[in-house]
Amino acid sequence: MKIDNFMNGLLKKAKSNDFVDSEVYLNRSKNFEIRLYKKVIDYYEENEEYGLSFRGLNKDKMGYSYSEKFNQDTIDTLLDNALKNAQIMDEDEEEIYSGSDQYKKIETRTGIFEQDRDKKIELLKDIEKKIYSSDDRIKNINYCIYADEETGEKILNSKGLELDCKNDIAYIYISIIAKEGNDVRTATKYQLFRDLKEVNKDEFVKELVKDAVDQFGAESINSDKYPVILKNEVFVNILSTFSSTLSAENVQKGLSLFKGKLNKKVASNIVTIVDDPFFEDGYRRTYFDSEGVASKYKEVISQGKLQTYLYNLKTAKKDGVESTANGYRSSHKSKISISPTNMYLKKGTNSFNQLKDKFKKVIIIEDVQGLHSGANPVSGDFSLSARGYLAKDGEIVKPVEQITISGNFLKLLNDIVMIGNDFKMGLPGNGHFGSASVAVKSLDVSGG
Amino acid sequence: MLNKTVLEDILTAALKNGGDFAEVFVEDKFSNSINLINGEIDSANSGIDYGIGIRIIKGTNEIYVYTNNDSKDNLIKLAKKAAKQFDKSNLKDIKLRYADYENLHNIITYPTQVEKIKKVKLVRNAYQAAFDYDDLITQVIISLSDYTQNVQIANSNGVLVEDERTRVRVGIQSVATLKGEKQTGFNGPGAHMGYEYFDEIDLVDKAVDASRMAVTMIKASHAPQGKMPVIIDNKFGGVIFHEACGHGLEATSVAKDSSVFANKIGEQIASNKVTAIDDGTIPNQWGSQNFDDEGHKTQRNILIKDGILKGYMIDYLNGKRLKMDPTGSGRRESYKYSPTSRMTNTFIDNGEHTKEEIIAKTKYGLYAKNMGGGSVNPATGEFNFNVREGYLIKDGEVYKPVRGATLIGKGSEILKKIDLIGNNLDLAEGMCGSISGSVPAGVGQPTIRVSKLTVGGRGEGK
Numbered sequence: 033m034k035i036d037n038f039m040n041g042l043l044k045k046a047k048s049n050d051f052v053d054s055e056v057y058l059n060r061s062k063n064f065e066i067r068l069y070k071k072v073i074d075y076y077e078e079n080e081e082y083g084l085s086f087r088g089l090n091k092d093k094m095g096y097s098y099s100e101k102f103n104q105d106t107i108d109t110l111l112d113n114a115l116k117n118a119q120i121m122d123e124d125e126e127e128i129y130s131g132s133d134q135y136k137k138i139e140t141r142t143g144i145f146e147q148d149r150d151k152k153i154e155l156l157k158d159i160e161k162k163i164y165s166s167d168d169r170i171k172n173i174n175y176c177i178y179a180d181e182e183t184g185e186k187i188l189n190s191k192g193l194e195l196d197c198k199n200d201i202a203y204i205y206i207s208i209i210a211k212e213g214n215d216v217r218t219a220t221k222y223q224l225f226r227d228l229k230e231v232n233k234d235e236f237v238k239e240l241v242k243d244a245v246d247q248f249g250a251e252s253i254n255s256d257k258y259p260v261i262l263k264n265e266v267f268v269n270i271l272s273t274f275s276s277t278l279s280a281e282n283v284q285k286g287l288s289l290f291k292g293k294l295n296k297k298v299a300s301n302i303v304t305i306v307d308d309p310f311f312e313d314g315y316r317r318t319y320f321d322s323e324g325v326a327s328k329y330k331e332v333i334s335q336g337k338l339q340t341y342l343y344n345l346k347t348a349k350k351d352g353v354e355s356t357a358n359g360y361r362s363s364h365k366s367k368i369s370i371s372p373t374n375m376y377l378k379k380g381t382n383s384f385n386q387l388k389d390k391f392k393k394v395i396i397i398e399d400v401q402g403l404h405s406g407a408n409p410v411s412g413d414f415s416l417s418a419r420g421y422l423a424k425d426g427e428i429v430k431p432v433e434q435i436t437i438s439g440n441f442l443k444l445l446n447d448i449v450m451i452g453n454d455f456k457m458g459l460p461g462n463g464h465f466g467s468a469s470v471a472v473k474s475l476d477v478s479g480g
Numbered sequence: 481m482l483n484k485t486v487l488e489d490i491l492t493a494a495l496k497n498g499g500d501f502a503e504v505f506v507e508d509k510f511s512n513s514i515n516l517i518n519g520e521i522d523s524a525n526s527g528i529d530y531g532i533g534i535r536i537i538k539g540t541n542e543i544y545v546y547t548n549n550d551s552k553d554n555l556i557k558l559a560k561k562a563a564k565q566f567d568k569s570n571l572k573d574i575k576l577r578y579a580d581y582e583n584l585h586n587i588i589t590y591p592t593q594v595e596k597i598k599k600v601k602l603v604r605n606a607y608q609a610a611f612d613y614d615d616l617i618t619q620v621i622i623s624l625s626d627y628t629q630n631v632q633i634a635n636s637n638g639v640l641v642e643d644e645r646t647r648v649r650v651g652i653q654s655v656a657t658l659k660g661e662k663q664t665g666f667n668g669p670g671a672h673m674g675y676e677y678f679d680e681i682d683l684v685d686k687a688v689d690a691s692r693m694a695v696t697m698i699k700a701s702h703a704p705q706g707k708m709p710v711i712i713d714n715k716f717g718g719v720i721f722h723e724a725c726g727h728g729l730e731a732t733s734v735a736k737d738s739s740v741f742a743n744k745i746g747e748q749i750a751s752n753k754v755t756a757i758d759d760g761t762i763p764n765q766w767g768s769q770n771f772d773d774e775g776h777k778t779q780r781n782i783l784i785k786d787g788i789l790k791g792y793m794i795d796y797l798n799g800k801r802l803k804m805d806p807t808g809s810g811r812r813e814s815y816k817y818s819p820t821s822r823m824t825n826t827f828i829d830n831g832e833h834t835k836e837e838i839i840a841k842t843k844y845g846l847y848a849k850n851m852g853g854g855s856v857n858p859a860t861g862e863f864n865f866n867v868r869e870g871y872l873i874k875d876g877e878v879y880k881p882v883r884g885a886t887l888i889g890k891g892s893e894i895l896k897k898i899d900l901i902g903n904n905l906d907l908a909e910g911m912c913g914s915i916s917g918s919v920p921a922g923v924g925q926p927t928i929r930v931s932k933l934t935v936g937g938r939g940e941g942k
Contacts (some may be wrong), residue, residue, distance in 0.1 A: 069736065076543045076565055077818070081531070081549075098527030100548045101508075106528070113526040120596045122520035173860065174738035199727030209738055209859050216740070218859045252934070255705035285517055286619045287655065289662070367523045402864035403854035406886045410655055411662045415703075415886035415936045434862070436705075436886050436936025478705035478936035 035060075035082060038102045039188050042086060042110060047190065049111050051088030051095075053128040055189035057322070059364045062145060063181035068156040069173070083364035086110045089128060093121040098364045126368065132326035138310055140317045142226040147181040151228055152178050155204070162237040163208060169245055175207040187324050195320050201226060203459065204236075219244035222459060224315065227326075238350075239372045243398065246421075250431035252479035253422060259391045260437060260475045263420075264396055266397050267467040268458035270414070271305075271377060274441045275409045278332055279358075279370040280347035282409075289412045289442050290338060297337045298455060299445035304378040305333040307342065309357065314374025314421040315460035323359035323368055332375070337416040344370050362462050376466035380451030387452050387471045389426040394434045395477060396421045396428070397437060412441040413468045415478075438476040447473040481642060482506055482532075484576050486552050487634040490534065491574045494560040497544075498566040499536035501632055501796075502559075503635040505773065506532050507815040511627035512591060516603045518619070519611070524596070527630075531815035533869075534559050538566050540801050544818040566736070576640040580704040581777065585764050586675040587646045593628035599624055603650070604677060606687035612652050613691035616698060618662075620691070621799055624648075627676075633775035641775040647766070647920060648677050649909065652687045656694035663700075663883060665693025666852075666868060670909040673764045691764035693850060693869050696881050703870055703885030703937025709845035710887060710933040711838055711873065716851050716908035717809040718827050721756060723854040724863040724891035729783050730809070731798035731821040732915065733858040740892050744789050750895035752787035760808055760824030765921035766909040767825040774810035774819050781807050784895075785824075813917025820915055822853040825922030831901025835927040838900045840876040846885060846935050847871040847878055853910070854887075861891035886936040894930055902927035 039056045046054040060082050067075035085098045088111075097110045156178050163170055180202035187195045207220040221240040225231055264269065282288040290298065299305075309318050319327050323345050331339055340479035343351070345357035347370065360371035388394065395448025400416040407414035415438040421428045452469040482490075487504055494502035509529040515522045532555060533546040545562045547554060603622045610620040626648040633641045649670030656663050667686045671677045712720055725741070733739035741749060750756075760778025762768050772778055776797050782790045794802065795810035798821055811822035839847065847870065855863025867885040871878045907924035 072541060074541045075818070076541075076544065078562070079546050079816075081546070081548055081816070092524040096523070096525040098525065099530070101528050102548070109528070117524035117526060118597055120514070120521055120524050120600050124520075124522070133692075172736065172738055172859075174733075174736055187686075216860050218857055285621075286657070287662075287686070363529055365525070365529075367525060383898060401857070401862070402855050402886065404855070405866040406864060408664060411666050413884050415866065415884050415938070417862070417886065417888045434890075434934060436864070436888055436934070438884060438886070438936055440939045476705065476936075476938040478934060479597065480707060480934070 042107050045087050053190045054088035055128050057065045057085040058186040061183040065179040068176040085364040088114050090118040093118040094126040123225040125349050128189050129324045132192045135319050135326045137319050141198045141200050144180050144226050145200050166241050169210045169212050171211045172209040177205040193324050194392045197318050201315050212248050215248050217244050217247040247431045250433035252434040255478045257474045258477045259394045260472045261387050261396045262470050264454050264456040264467050264469045266400050268465045268472050271466040273403045274371050276409045278342050280341040281370050283341050287410050293338050297336050299336045300448045301336040304337050305330050307372045307375045309373035311374040313457050315464040316373045321357040321359040322361040325355045325357040328357045342370050372463035377469040379453050384452050384454050388423050393424050435479045449473050481632040488574050490555050490559050491636045493556045494536050497563040501537040503535040506632040509629040513625040516607050516622045535814040539690035541612045545813050572638050579641045587674040589674040594675045605907040606683045609684040610687035611692045613688050616656040616659040616695050616697045617691050621653045621840050623651040637674040639770050639775040643771045645769050647672050652690040654691040654694040656698040658698045663694050665690040670766050672768050691787050697883045700881035700883040701941035703882040704939045705937050707859050707932050708936050711847045711929045713849045714926050716902050717905045718925035721828050722923045723856045724894050726823050726826045727856045728858045729794050731794040734792050738859045748787050749789045750784050750787040751898045753901050754787050755829040758826045765825050765922050766920050772808045772810045773812045776806050776808040778808040788888050793821045798843035811919050817916040823921050827924030830903050830905045830926050833900050835902050838929050842873050845873045847873050864888045888934045897931045898928050899931045900929040
């Protein structure tokens with residue numbers, strides 16, 4: 033059955049099945065992935081997929097269901113499941129949206145998915161060759177991946193709303209193993225792009241290899257409080273982990289550290305955190321959110337002051353404000369929740385060296401592990417396995433491994449004393465995050 | 481599910497251009513979830529995951545494609561398109577035959593046989609008990625999920641398997657608040673069972689325990705920093721073996737020489753007190769199933785016996801790379817993933833000490849009563865994981881609760897530093913993420929002591 037016919041048929045039947053208002057949401061994506069191992073493409077993947085969600089209002093309650101099967105029987109199954117789910121819901125304020133007055137339509141697709149596949153394979157082969165020839169201590173490239181995808185969201189509802197948006201992106205992800213005697217080190221690097229020409233292979237390889245071999249001889253250090261520089265990718269990951277605390281849903285449910293802090297100072301004066309759905313380098317570029325609300329640019333934290341939470345329609349109604357167009361579904365299997373679009377810490381003007389020169393003694397954190405378990409978005413506490421370098425008087429003295437950095441997200445935001453200009457976007461997930469490197473007054477470091 | 485001739489035609493088309501192995505994986509899964517927060521049912525969702533994955537292997541090179549469209553024409557077209565990546569013809573006469581097996585995981589009450597209102601009652605009771613536990617509890621979130629996944633697996637070696645996996649799980653998160661600070665407690669019981677599971681466990685007890693954890697932690701001081709002996713309790717404490725060693729014993733990392741345990745079979749890699757097992761056959765256990773996602777029967781695999789490395793967990797493709805037989809370990813989250821070697825239920829076997837003895841023998845250290853999750857870099861063995869509920873031990877006694885501890889170390893080192901093993905082996909449930917997606921994985925161990933481990937906290941050291 034054609035997917036458009038299926039969607040229309042579903043909406044039509046919902047009307048006659050006691051759903052006052054209803055909506056169909058479609059996720060579709062095409063993806064391509066190759067992995068190279070010792071000059072050979074040893075993994076090749078190419079797919080096209082669809083997933084559909086239905087939600088409908090029955091006796092003022094919203095019922096949800098989803099499917100990846102699209103035949104005539106599925107329409108009845110979807111409606112039946114949604115009805116049963118609506119019946120056990122408690123009262124809530126979720127609504128089907130009739131549409132915003134204006135949408136700022138932007139071009140979100142670049143066509144990377146259609147670019148020549150041979151050139152994509154060539155890119156990986158070039159990079160692999162350059163890595164092995166750059167340093168003979170590189171013994172293995174355990175992941176050498178190129179992937180691209182084109183994703184689309186479509187909303188169709190009984191209030192006449194019809195919206196459609198497509199996005200595409202490509203990335204390379206390379207992980208290497210370096211050995212010197214019994215000393216084994218790994219490093220991983222990725223780059224996102226929308227055109228193969230954006231990849232500077234030599235620079236990419238140079239940075240990746242340096243990151244691995246510079247770790248040789250790394251040791252732990254004494255436990256103490258230290259000033260710390262969190263490299264751009266590290267702060268990106270921390271921001272991404274704790275971004276859920278800015279969701280109005282978590283604030284209203286008593287699960288956020290930012291509860292009661294609106295219009296108050298929550299971070300150092302140099303901290304401005306932006307949520308920008310139109311951001312050129314962001315993967316989550318879109319002109320409407322998952323409820324169909326027209327996208328909006330906003331500063332969530334402006335010069336240290338908390339300006340707004342992130343809202344969808346339901347939480348906005350509860351607080352008597354307008355939705356910030358952050359209604360979100362991670363897929364057709366999830367209900368409407370809240371997520372940032374492209375969220376980033378505004379970069380500063382200082383070079384990375386200026387950050388390093390600021391302290392007599394500082395630990396530069398290159399990588400952290402364990403964010404999914406060692407960071408608690410409800411309490412704000414984190415304790416993360418880390419590695420990096422110790423620098424004294426602006427010079428790197430030695431590589432450091434097997435340490436943990438511990439603190440609290442709110443305190444961390446207040447302790448940021450300098451922000452670099454080395455801005456970078458991370459790998460997209462639920463929201464797409466970016467940051468430059470940040471210098472932090474003090475964190476607890478545990479070592480040997 | 482697809483009919484046998486259609487499967488044979490797809491496999492034949494897939495091998496048209498010279499692959500030497502082809503596989504079809506069909507998945508039809510029905511899931512339900514209910515979430516309760518603030519005392520109200522906040523969301524309820526149900527749905528169907530449905531798709532078909534086709535894999536072609538030539539030598540050790542792999543092609544994977546999938547689709548939601550199950551028409552014969554589309555599937556044959558897709559198989560042919562995938563096959564085009566190879567360039568030589570290798571026609572093979574494929575005859576599929578259904579595998580005989582004994583179902584080890586009997587289901588009594590299927591999720592679809594239980595009225596939603598009964599499921600709601602189950603979560604409401606748990607919520608009330610958790611919320612009423614203490615005035616400091618300010619929020620409780622309960623999620624109930626269940627599914628029945630039907631899979632059909634066919635390959636060009638003639639294997640044809642149908643398997644059904646029904647699982648239920650509850651997540652209970654309690655939040656305690658004191659002086660503007662928040663701490664959480666969590667329990668996540670689940671099984672490869674239907675709703676009869678809730679006759680077997682007391683959900684209210686589990687809910688109360690999550691609140692007890694949150695209240696204990698809100699009153700706790702910061703965990704210390706530095707190296708010290710660490711006692712890790714049984715059940716979910718087994719996550720330490722899962723992270724620190726289990727991932728490094730998966731053929732996924734061994735085959736490409738990116739594990740610290742590669743080429744070490746027969747060598748002493750752990751203290752001679754350690755015996756570790758991965759067992760996908762334990763009836764109705766969370767990580768169990770009759771077959772893996774490649775159509776091999778799951779097995780009980782001895783990984784380490786008395787400290788000596790005995791074997792790896794091996795999937796079909798990495799078995800080819802290693803020239804070793806598959807061990808029933810090929811798993812995947814769904815049809816959207818090509819399978820690879822994964823754990824099922826992985827645990828350290830019983831030793832001789834009681835938990836009380838182990839605590840009494842420890843002069844100073846950390847007692848990790850409840851563990852959170854963790855992760856590992858298999859190439860270096862560096863792991864980290866988080867302690868959900870910890871206590872300081874002083875002079876052989878549990879002294880006071882401490883919060884925010886993370887444990888870090890290297891797998892190869894920690895295995896040798898396990899110096900005391902308890903006699904109270906028990907298992908718990910988790911979700912494990914890796915290259916073939918997120919799969920249910922059981923973990924377990926008796927109470928163990930590691931003589932020295934780095935504890936990352938924010939408090940003063942000794």
